[in-house]
Amino acid sequence: MEFFDDYDMDYNYTAESSDPPHEEAVFHHNPTCFKEVLCVFLLVVGVVIFLLGFCGNALVIWISGFKMKKTVNTTWYVSLAISDFVFCAFLPFIITNMVMEEWIFGRFMCKFTSSVLFLNMFSSIFLLVVISIDRCVSVMFPVWAQNHRTVNKASVVVFMSWLLAIVLSFPSVLFREVGTHMGRTICYNNYTLYKHGHKTVAVSRFLAGFIVPFIVIIICYSIIVLRLRTNRMTKSSKPFKVMSALVATFFICWLPYHVSVLLDLDYQNYDHTLLVAGLKVGTFMAAANSFLNPVLYVFMGNDFKQKFKISVLSKMENAMGEDGRTTSRYLSRSSSMDGRASTHI
Template structure:
């Protein structure tokens, strides 16, 4: 069996050499609050929950109810919904990490894990779609101006969510709840499926990291080369924004996937190191839900101008300006200048 201390496989999975019993013989006493590192991680994830929940809720409200619906606002709102739901389920992880046991039952064990993986993959797929959309807009401006519609963007978003559902199904299939010596855990049970653990971990690594990262990197590399060759922009801000987007994706998700791959050969590593590595990997992955609204909204406009305005005006101006800049680029007007940086 493959057992996990945490909700989403972000903890070291180990094997027990004894049987589980429904009747407990003693009460489990959590030690997390007595360990500085565990306390720090709980506080960090709680902060991610609060900031990500509020930040993405604000993006959803502005892009969904305060602005005209466009392709750009469709991307923004879909990405924000994905990150919002991810953050909404973080309290289950926080409670599980602090109490060091699962108290929410078998159904929620399967549901919470599946929903969180659903949003993890949907967020990643949407980042890829945004990258491809911007790349196509730069390479084929006339075609993009004629074919970029809200209806088509909505269909693409639906496809992303369907693919994310498919990738999240293993959590519903393999997650189980068992109790031993007073401790109830939500874990992965791969005993009936040979190489099930390896297949799930490797598929998540390839589909959820390697392929998306390569696509994003290629798209933004093409954008940089195209803009430089056409001398469309005068400032270096677009390159900084693009570098931040690629770096954020890479740095947030790499620790998680590396830890999961190391866990496949857990017998070769110190158990405590794997536990710490997997918890840190989860924390950095969760932090991506905060960085997305920051990088895609707040960095899309001049900071000084946004600083003088209200919080709502900041976000509305940033997203509206990107839409105006995209239109200017697609129409190839001569008015393009350094403000085109918000296109990126």
């Protein structure tokens, strides 16, 4: 994803009205990341996000995709996990670029990496919106939902979400280029042929990737909370806490990034150092949402937790013999007794 190096006029060049980067044989750039506290801190955070997100979403794909019955809910979970998994898989490119302060992967990967990561940013966000709408419909119209919510229809919705995400990620194919600036090879945005290209891309991503999805999520969960409280459909406060956590996480993770990008549109009026720091921090806060999603959307679900315990214990059973089999049978009985529990919040 372009993120902080997308718009930074120094850290990674953005060409709008001036000449694009060109070869400079005199100046030799030396990376300074390991000398900066913020850069080292974000490097550690990025590696942690990559490891947790990569492994966590892989686990979700394995459990929801291969160990659980295929339902509408598991269709959402698997699709969301795939989106976040691919996102996390490409984080090493961002981390390497940040550390080296130089793009070493070539022109094709410059365009491809940025496009794929924006594809997964939008698809992940759209899937969160789809899950919110699905839960709202299930609470407001339970009978209709029971008769019309099918795996095939859910798959069509997922396909449309990914198709829209592909369209919105296409600007990276058009604008990303590789050049040399101040002695370093960079992957940058070339808006020289499009007078308002920079502003159009930034604002459209803000609206489609944050404002509209956030409004839809807020409306959906507000309706759900009011409905549950009015009908007293639950005796536990856990659903309300989970819903609050979902909305808060979405807002906290994505707001700093989008605000920083919008501020950078008028970078002449702001302190350059603060803009760079804000874009870097916003990048990894947005990335953190990719490993928080499996925790908030799946691991809190009773069905998934039961299936996870059974699946892990079945692996241990082969190594531990009869004791493992006894434990697994006990958990199986517990799972059947709790069969009414659902991951559907």
